[in-house]
Amino acid sequence: MNPVTTHAQSTEREDRLWLVRHGETDWSKSGRHTSTTDLPLTAEGEQVAASLKERLAAEQFDLVLTSPMQRARRTAELAGFPDAEVDEDLVEWNYGDYEGITTAEIRETVPGWTVWKDPVPNGETPAQVATRLNRVIAKIAAVDGDVLVFAHSHALRALTARWLELNVTEGRHFVLGTATVSVLGWERGSPAIHRWNC
Template sequence: MQLYFVRHGETQWSLSGQHTGRTDIALTLHGEDQARSLGAHLRGIPFARVLTSPRQRAQRTCELAGFASQARIEPDLQEWDYGDYEGQCSVDIREARPDWDVFKDGCPNGETPLQISERVDRLIAKLSVLEGNVALFSHGQLGCVLAARWIGAPVIQGRHFALGAASLSILGHEAAHPSTQVIALWNSMHSSLSVSP
């Protein structure tokens, strides 16, 4: 099994750097173009399953990439719940909390690192029983946590990963050691993609 993780296309808040968890914001026109371009690179890959976050930005990316007819909603793919920090930028949050880091501290009235770790571990457990290629349409910081937990690292290590809008990452297994989970591709942008099944 390989997981093809797609971060949704550009939104106004991804442009401004605002934390976007529960807010159901649409893609920009550029974000829609990004999704279509990404889809052209993915269409030759046979996917056994296509799963998407319930948020419209992820679902629309999935649709424009050409996979709406296969897609199923997976609630555990939704973005980190930022609680009181929803819609805020990290730089503004750090005016009051200079050392704040979502991967270390979580968000007041939102998810803690332990809670998102448990959610992502539950998602990995569900995915681990599947066979074949699985496409996941989701969000930036959720993807960083997924990558960290996939390789057995704690949530705080997610801060060392970066995911651009409409990027593709592949989580898989080491060929010589099939029980070893690896990050086979990370944060590949649609303009430079060259992937094969």
């Protein structure tokens, strides 16, 4: 059974899922694919991440999750959530042999390549990403209240697709900048986007 469908059974749900992409790193700044490489935030990334604290201060969260990677954990800490629960399923899409290189570089040998539709040698498939993000959604579904998640660009975009009951590859439509806040929720019983990339 789709965990999203289970979560949507109550048509009166008002709880929300808040998504925060980690702050800037050297590799996110230069467009290099970053999954397993555990990079710190840049000085600017730390500054912008700290500005999230004021933006989130008025909200109440019943669960706060973070990817185990330091760029996500540090963003959570600077945003005022040093005790965020680490969830291994929130790691970034594993880019395998494409780790540390840009899309433009990949396309020199694989024209038109994107992570959403093309193989990632020695990395994750969309089905593998969907499996672990479905576990995240199941955990969120068990919480009666708002949930805040700190993670990564492709992982959060894929998570959004699963929240909306779409194939994980539909995450390609949801562009996400560093240190941005997005909010998912419900519209008359259907999963919906309330705010995106703010």
